Amino acid sequence: MKVSVVKNILEANDRIAQENRAIFDEKNLLVFNLMSSPGAGKTSLLEKTIVALKDDVKMGVIEGDIQSSQDAERIAEKGVPAVQINTGGACHLDGNMIRDTFKEFDFDSLDLLVVENVGNLVCPAEFKVGEDFKVMILSVTEGEDKPAKYPLMFHESKVLLINKIDLLPYVDCSVERIREEALKVNPDLKIFEISCKTGEGLDTWCDWLKGELKTKA
Amino acid sequence: MKVSVVKNILEANDRIAQENRAIFDEKNLLVFNLMSSPGAGKTSLLEKTIVALKDDVKMGVIEGDIQSSQDAERIAEKGVPAVQINTGGACHLDGNMIRDTFKEFDFDSLDLLVVENVGNLVCPAEFKVGEDFKVMILSVTEGEDKPAKYPLMFHESKVLLINKIDLLPYVDCSVERIREEALKVNPDLKIFEISCKTGEGLDTWCDWLKGELKTKA
Numbered sequence: 165m166k167v168s169v170v171k172n173i174l175e176a177n178d179r180i181a182q183e184n185r186a187i188f189d190e191k192n193l194l195v196f197n198l199m200s201s202p203g204a205g206k207t208s209l210l211e212k213t214i215v216a217l218k219d220d221v222k223m224g225v226i227e228g229d230i231q232s233s234q235d236a237e238r239i240a241e242k243g244v245p246a247v248q249i250n251t252g253g254a255c256h257l258d259g260n261m262i263r264d265t266f267k268e269f270d271f272d273s274l275d276l277l278v279v280e281n282v283g284n285l286v287c288p289a290e291f292k293v294g295e296d297f298k299v300m301i302l303s304v305t306e307g308e309d310k311p312a313k314y315p316l317m318f319h320e321s322k323v324l325l326i327n328k329i330d331l332l333p334y335v336d337c338s339v340e341r342i343r344e345e346a347l348k349v350n351p352d353l354k355i356f357e358i359s360c361k362t363g364e365g366l367d368t369w370c371d372w373l374k375g376e377l378k379t380k381a
Numbered sequence: 382m383k384v385s386v387v388k389n390i391l392e393a394n395d396r397i398a399q400e401n402r403a404i405f406d407e408k409n410l411l412v413f414n415l416m417s418s419p420g421a422g423k424t425s426l427l428e429k430t431i432v433a434l435k436d437d438v439k440m441g442v443i444e445g446d447i448q449s450s451q452d453a454e455r456i457a458e459k460g461v462p463a464v465q466i467n468t469g470g471a472c473h474l475d476g477n478m479i480r481d482t483f484k485e486f487d488f489d490s491l492d493l494l495v496v497e498n499v500g501n502l503v504c505p506a507e508f509k510v511g512e513d514f515k516v517m518i519l520s521v522t523e524g525e526d527k528p529a530k531y532p533l534m535f536h537e538s539k540v541l542l543i544n545k546i547d548l549l550p551y552v553d554c555s556v557e558r559i560r561e562e563a564l565k566v567n568p569d570l571k572i573f574e575i576s577c578k579t580g581e582g583l584d585t586w587c588d589w590l591k592g593e594l595k596t597k598a
Contacts, residue, residue, distance in 0.1 A: 165559040201419045202502045202531060203523025230503065232529045253533070255472065255503035283530070285419045286447065286472035286501055305545065306420025312449045313500070314419060316470070328522065334551055335437075361553075 177291050180259030184294025191271040194380040195279065197257075197293055199317060200301035202283030205327040207235045207358035209301060210278060214242045216370045221377060223276045228257040230282060245269060256287040259294060275377055285310070289317040296380065297322035302346075303335045304328050311345040318349040321355070325369065329360040352359050394508055397476030401511025408488040411597040412475075412496065414510055416534060417518035419500030420577050422544040424452045425577035426518060431459045433587045438594060440493045443475040447499060462486060473504040479511060492594055502527070506534040513597065515537035519563075521545050521554045528562040535566040540562060540573070544598065547576040 188195045207227075214223060222348055224332050225246045227236040236248035249257060252301045262279060269277070280294060290299070300321040302310055311318045318324065324346055326339055339357055346353055354372070358365035368373040384493065405412050415423050424444075431440060442463045444453040453465035464482045466474060479496060486494070495511060498505040506515070517538040519527055522545055528535045541563055543556055556574055563585055571589070575582035 187548055201500070201523075202521070202527055228590065229530050234525070234526055234529065255501070255508075282503065283418070284472070284501060284503055287504070290470075303420070303522060305520060305548070306418075309451055310419055312451065313446050315448055331522070331548065331551055334548055335398065376504070 174290065177259050180263060181292035183293045184259055184262055185296075187266070187271075188277070188294055188296070191274075192381055193271050193274055193277055194377050195277045195293075195295045196349065197279045197281060197288070197298045198301070199281045199285075199288045199298060199321070200283060201285045201303070201306060204283070204301045204303040204306065204362045206280050206283070206301055207238055209325065209327070209358070210239060210280060211242055212360050212363065212366050213370060213373070214239070214244050216366060217270060217276075217374070218243075221275050221378035222273060223278065224269050224274045226257075226277065226279045228261070228282045230254070235280065245274075251282060255280050255282055255284050256291050257293055258291045262293040275381065276373075285314045285317055288313060289320045296376075299323040299325065301325045301327050302342065304332055304339065304342070305335055308337055308341040308345055311342070311349045315349045318346050318353065321350070321353065323354045323372075326355065326357045327360060329357050329364060330362045388408045391507065394476050394562060397480060398509035398511045401476055401553060402480055402513075404483070404488075405494070405511055406515075408491075410488050410491055410494055411510045411594050411598055412494045412510075414496045414498060414503075414505070414512035415518070416498045416505045416538070418502045418520070418523060421500070421516055421518045421520040421523065423500070424455055425495050426544070426575070427497060428459055428576050428591070429535050429580065429583050430587060431456070432495075432590070433460050433583060435460075437544045437591065438493050439491050442497065443474075443479060443494065443496045445478070445497060445499045447471070452497065455573060457569050462491075468499060469582050472499055472501050474498050474510055474591065475508045492598065493590075494597045502531045502534055503590050513593075516540040516542065518542045519546050519559065521549055521556065521559070522552055525554055525558040525562055528559070528566045532566045535563050535570065538567070538570065540571045540589075543572065543574045544577060546574050546581060547579045 233248040236246040239246035450465040453463040456463035
């Protein structure tokens with residue numbers, strides 16, 4: 165009974181996500197769904213990516229949080245249209261919530277839409293929102309055992325950004341071990357090592373993203 | 382409709398949690414529910430707490446993870462009875478899952494039972510498991526904005542452990558700001574600053590916990 169309720173919710177969400185995706189495709193809009201634990205650096209990554217791509221890419225952002233509008237304010241300060249969704253308790257975004265933001269955007273004027281999900285390494289991976297692909301961030305402070313313990317998000321993501329590599333000298337964590345463990349769960353995972361604080365590795369990520377934008381345009 | 386399903390699930394869980402609690406009380410067993418984001422240091426805290434209290438306190442641990450038994454193995458290595466629950470996808474523990482572990486423990490021989498929840502700053506706060514109180518960990522690497530963005534867990538917890546203070550020189554984070562923001566959400570929160578790596582602050586936490594154990598015994 166409980167299982168069938170959950171299955172119905174996921175199936176209904178998949179249908180809505182497909183409809184969203186059709187709208188994005190019609191507008192040649194690349195969309196990625198950005199996920200991570202709380203505090204791994206999703207908003208910082210977006211701030212840095214906006215600045216790096218501002219001459220080449222017209223970007224919009226949907227911010228998902230249980231409460232508060234701090235993240236949308238941070239993004240709007242960078243001169244990018246940003247819409248905040250407050251889930252009011254729900255631990256993930258779903259297709260309907262994303263649909264409700266469409267009226268706030270002019271998709272014809274955008275190349276890229278980023279959906280920053282609620283900080284949660286579990287539930288967001290289950291709910292498509294209409295994205296072309298999922299990007300996840302893992303901070304080196306979270307440890308090497310996370311792919312084995314939270315496999316779904318690693319399995320569903322196209323890209324893994326290993327963030328806060330500037331902290332590597334101070335934590336007991338090997339990036340090589342993270343890579344190995346993540347690739348065990350998803351051998352196709354594209355992995356970038358970055359520091360949103362020092363900027364290290366961000367050019368490689370931005371170049372890759374520009375390549376994806378060309379494919380979609 | 383969706384809301385009433387969720388409400389029924391929570392009410393049913395509260396009933397089971399109350400039954401668990403009655404069993405714990407009858408055995409004078411102190412139980413706390415330990416919650417945090419992935420990688421904030423729940424298992425490390427337990428390892429350190431077990432070593433510090435090993436002459437005074439007989440402890441058992443229930444480990445909750447979506448998958449893997451790494452955490453229960455880490456705890457068992459410290460000589461403490463540990464039972465691993467694999468939720469198989471679910472993002473939190475509930476009263477029933479805890480009940481299912483009772484046959485694995487001899488409660489008469491224990492003073493303290495710790496339930497280490499799935500790493501998730503959202504959902505575990507909604508589901509009681511029969512605990513006396515909730516303890517949460519926030520790592521300084523997660524940032525100062527977490528109490529405002531994930532208020533329920535801060536609101537429901539009796540204790541906030543601010544962990545990884547050894548990393549403070551290397552991150553943009555003020556412990557004072559975390560304290561202020563957390564106390565805005567829950568003015569009764571008992572806050573300890575700790576480093577599971579260097580051991581700083583752990584004696585104060587352990588002394589407080591021994592006080593709670595005396596009250597329950």
